[in-house]
Amino acid sequence: MSRQPLDHTSPDSFSRRTFLQGAGALLGGTTVLASCQIDQADPSEQEGARHPWVKDPSPFIQHPTNLETRLEDLHGYVAPNDRFFVRNHAPTPRIDRATYQLRIEGDGVETPIDLGYDDLLRMSSHSTLAYLECAGNWRGFYPEVYGKAASGGQWKTGAVGAASWSGVSLGTALERAGLRSDAVAVNLFGADEGSFNRPMPIAKALESDTLLAYGMNGATLPPDNGFPVRAVVPGWVGSNSVKWVQRIEVSRSPIWTKNNTTSYVLIGDGWQADQFAPADGGPITTLNVKSTLALPRPAQLSAGLSILRGFAYSPYGRIRTVEWRVDDGAWAPARLVEPILDRMWTRFECDWTASPGSYRLTVRAVDALGNGQPETAPPNEKGYLLNIPVPHPVEVV
Numbered sequence: 594m595s596r597q598p599l600d601h602t603s604p605d606s607f608s609r610r611t612f613l614q615g616a617g618a619l620l621g622g623t624t625v626l627a628s629c630q631i632d633q634a635d636p637s638e639q640e641g642a643r644h645p646w647v648k649d650p651s652p653f654i655q656h657p658t659n660l661e662t663r664l665e666d667l668h669g670y671v672a673p674n675d676r677f678f679v680r681n682h683a684p685t686p687r688i689d690r691a692t693y694q695l696r697i698e699g700d701g702v703e704t705p706i707d708l709g710y711d712d713l714l715r716m717s718s719h720s721t722l723a724y725l726e727c728a729g730n731w732r733g734f735y736p737e738v739y740g741k742a743a744s745g746g747q748w749k750t751g752a753v754g755a756a757s758w759s760g761v762s763l764g765t766a767l768e769r770a771g772l773r774s775d776a777v778a779v780n781l782f783g784a785d786e787g788s789f790n791r792p793m794p795i796a797k798a799l800e801s802d803t804l805l806a807y808g809m810n811g812a813t814l815p816p817d818n819g820f821p822v823r824a825v826v827p828g829w830v831g832s833n834s835v836k837w838v839q840r841i842e843v844s845r846s847p848i849w850t851k852n853n854t855t856s857y858v859l860i861g862d863g864w865q866a867d868q869f870a871p872a873d874g875g876p877i878t879t880l881n882v883k884s885t886l887a888l889p890r891p892a893q894l895s896a897g898l899s900i901l902r903g904f905a906y907s908p909y910g911r912i913r914t915v916e917w918r919v920d921d922g923a924w925a926p927a928r929l930v931e932p933i934l935d936r937m938w939t940r941f942e943c944d945w946t947a948s949p950g951s952y953r954l955t956v957r958a959v960d961a962l963g964n965g966q967p968e969t970a971p972p973n974e975k976g977y978l979l980n981i982p983v984p985h986p987v988e989v990v
């Protein structure tokens with residue numbers, strides 16, 4: 594298997610490349626770039642049919658079909674695979690990689706093709722570090738922010754995770770089928786019940802970091818996170834990162850499906866809908882800037898000095914500043930922890946000497962382009978993309 598040079602076109606590419614070369618140490622000694630190191634054991638053989646997921650759910654906040662990460666459990670740069678959140682619309686399908694086939698078809702390609710798992714492993718590999726976040730992350734704060742719950746999973750802050758992903762650039766796979774120059778949209782379908790799918794425009798599909806990934810943090814993709822092959826669409830809402838991809842449709846006309854007309858759209862006063870027909874509202878694509886403390890909610894701390902930790906992230910560029918404050922006090926800068934890369938989360942720390950009492954701690958972030966978190970924003974029916982800073986309750990004893 595050839596090891597390809599990284600192909601990053603962003604201005605941050607140099608430091609990202611430097612980081613990737615040193616990433617083995619941070620990721621527990623595995624070499625993230627060499628896809629030939631992918632563990633050959635078949636995770637689909639594991640036990641676990643009792644749950645709609647396969648991984649041990651005990652470290653997570655459990656929702657009916659979803660597993661929410663406890664951010665306070667993360668102590669490294671990436672979220673380990675056994676702590677990475679799971680968002681499932683249907684139970685995790687068990688797929689045998691020996692018989693797995695990925696179909697690429699549609700009027701946007703010259704020749705429909707089928708690719709097996711080994712075909713993908715033999716293609717040029719591409720790795721990237723990126724965070725994934727569910728559009729509904731923080732939805733559980735709707736009652737305290739807007740006085741009313743929004744429909745959907747009541748996530749707090751743990752429907753987000755960062756990982757190193759390895760696989761094949763989606764564009765490289767599409768080229769195998771003879772991508773037509775007049776193709777405009779790509780839809781990816783999962784092998785789960787209901788065949789979860791969400792389209793994206795061809796330009797996003799052809800970004801080199803838009804992947805068909807088979808590796809995660811130097812290991813084989815876990816079943817719950819998409820084994821054998823998932824999409825990774827950095828910077829875009831998690832729903833575009835379709836798991837268990839088994840069919841790709843390339844089209845010469847825009848594609849409208851449930852997941853860009855009635856779901857994953859912004860509906861409500863203050864959100865323009867008319868211009869998005871046939872969708873009920875604007876389909877959400879790019880994520881937004883957020884920051885959060887990595888503490889249980891509510892948190893309990895001992896009086897004296899605490900080093901508070903957290904994560905800040907932006908889909909647009911690197912995090913430039915994180916600020917924090919106690920109750921309605923003055924904002925103070927938090928300390929950013931290297932590495933600080935675009936499309937990854939950045940860890941931050943705040944030193945806090947506190948005496949016993951009840952407090953509300955708030956954090957807010959700004960990225961290198963000046964994007965930050967708003968003081969106010971209109972709610973939307975499905976509770977997507979909330980990024981108003983929400984105070985974190987802390988009890989000091």
Ligand SMILES: Nc1nc2c(c(=O)[nH]1)N[C@H]1C(S)=C(S)[C@@H](COP(=O)(O)O)O[C@H]1N2
Pocket residue numbers: 677678679680681682683725726727728782783784785788789790817818819830831832833834835836837
């Ligand atoms: N096939 C399939 N892909 C899917 C989903 C799904 O239910 N089925 N959920 C999507 C959503 S809404 C999110 S947020 C991400 C979550 O990825 P994860 O479960 O690996 O954290 O997967 C996306 N891909």
Ligand SMILES: [Mo]
Pocket residue numbers: 680726727728729831832
């Ligand atoms: Mo999601």
